[in-house]
């Protein structure tokens with residue numbers, strides 16, 4: 001199967017490499033074109049623009065940072081839309097808001113194409129090992145056509161109905177995840193400042209009802225001030241912001257998420273946006289130094 005792939009950041013690079021290593025023919029594009037070199041060294045072809053990739057491939061996947069990037073790659077000069085026509089499919093796996101997904105859907109279908117949103121749950125390592133959870137919505141026929149690729153990229157795919165539902169599900173999941181990370185950071189800080197060993201807290205948490213892979217995976221690194229990015233903090237803050245907007249639209253009070261968003265904003269203001277989202281832990285250390 002041949003696919004195009006737009007966006008070779010942390011996720012896109014791992015996902016496109018995984019497709020390549022599993023026998024797919026992949027044509028890649030990235031805004032910073034030099035990031036294509038590693039994929040090309042492993043057998044990928046390169047498109048110099050998104051339009052060039054669309055022209056070549058029947059199905060193209062995008063994995064881009066945020067709504068502005070997702071829209072720009074479709075609508076701007078040399079973008080996806082310039083070459084779109086009937087018989088082609090576009091799958092946007094970026095985390096965006098439902099409105100952005102709907103705008104892209106309208107643009108693609110106005111050219112006779114098929115559109116699927118398919119954001120993913122799971123970070124750098126699940127992307128590398130094909131263990132993502134795929135949250136698809138939109139064109140069912142394209143979903144079925146893309147299943148061989150989804151089977152490589154993920155451990156489970158959900159088809160959630162109309163365009164927007166995939167984005168909503170992803171935002172709900174990441175709103176919960178971001179709030180959990182803040183509660184975890186506060187717990188580690190409270191343990192430390194009240195005279196406990198935070199490493200003991202990790203062991204206690206891991207044996208109880210709130211054990212989870214995130215605490216287990218990130219906790220030891222956080223205690224060593226290691227925030228090597230798997231999920232960049234700026235993207236987690238974007239997801240909190242978009243989830244809060246979804247809460248506004250639906251009159252859902254979300255005080256915990258709102259407080260978490262403020263903590264991620266504070267971390268961004270401290271220059272931690274490109275670090276892993278667990279770096280929100282650092283915002284609590286600032287309080288210690290200033291007291």
Ligand SMILES: NC(=O)C1=CN([C@@H]2O[C@H](COP(=O)(O)OP(=O)(O)OC[C@H]3O[C@@H](n4cnc5c(N)ncnc54)[C@H](OP(=O)(O)O)[C@@H]3O)[C@@H](O)[C@H]2O)C=CC1
Pocket residue numbers: 007008009010011012030031032033035063064065066068069072073093094095096120121122123124230231232235236
């Ligand atoms: N990392 C993670 O754990 C997960 C991330 N996600 C979501 O996946 C998406 C990608 O995340 P991730 O790979 O971590 O992000 P990165 O920041 O590593 O990569 C972002 C990608 O978007 C491109 N990009 C940014 N702005 C533009 C623009 N204006 N025009 C064209 N391309 C642009 C970047 O290009 P360039 O290289 O030129 O900067 C890069 O390819 C995000 O929506 C994120 O929320 C979802 C699940 C897990």
Ligand SMILES: O=CC(=O)O
Pocket residue numbers: 120121122123174231
């Ligand atoms: O969006 C991030 C993730 O880990 O899922």
